[in-house]
Amino acid sequence: MDVQPRRNTTQKRVILHSVEQLGCHPTAVQIYNAVREMLPRTSLSTVYRNLGILVDQGRIKAVKGTGSEIHYDHNTGEHNHIECTICGRVCDVHVNPVNIETLNPETVSNFIVLEVHMNIIGICPECAEH
Amino acid sequence: MDVQPRRNTTQKRVILHSVEQLGCHPTAVQIYNAVREMLPRTSLSTVYRNLGILVDQGRIKAVKGTGSEIHYDHNTGEHNHIECTICGRVCDVHVNPVNIETLNPETVSNFIVLEVHMNIIGICPECAEH
DNA sequence: ATTCGTAATAAGAACTATTCCTATTATAAA
């Protein structure tokens, strides 16, 4: 729970930069490939460790789609995601957020509601036109 | 894409029965443990294979939470899920479904919207009272 | 600038959840 000292390493900077550059919610391996174009000796575990640190620091978000890989999102603001069933791409979506206050406690099994995530599944424009 | 003949085996019946009995969205391993109390020689791969068949047949649903395991749900009707951040339990929730028609195509990046899933994160009543 | 403690790294082993493989078993049709 206490904050460790953090060094500002080249790898960390390039990893964050790659998440931002790749844009559309890359996976760890996609980030790894991008990073290795600039720093060819970077290891996958370094990518995973730094992604974990960046998530802990709230500088990026980890996003789960329908697949088994974790996607990383540099957009830390409130938004939802839409995933293409065909190509697997994950995009940002701005739907009116569900107001937690409006959820009747009875309907949510008397849980204390913390977050409401909306995941939309669909077909992206590119895949829609074959 | 053609339908294979399916045999009605004891294992398949006990696996479906366990998903129903365990109720609150068990994982494959939880189902495996329950099944082995009745059929001690059942293997984990048999559990996975039959869960896959049951999902394909629409008799149960596969549900992903925040964790890495897949949960199985005998409630095949339209509903959403709420997950406790503390104990990890996944429960059914009946929130007014999001009407796909009301989603502005612009706001959903011009995707063809197929499904809208709402995942709620919270604290369950048991965990709330320490 | 140089030294030095230690955070971060590279490389790969280990782990976890799931899927696949294969010889054997058992269902149900003939």
Added chain:
DNA sequence: TTTATAATAGGAATAGTTCTTATTACGAAT
């Protein structure tokens, strides 16, 4: 019954992620 083959048990293989350890390099204090 017999028989063809779907389903099984057991375990190997895979995929994605996390962990381990000797080595490297950041940056604070000389």
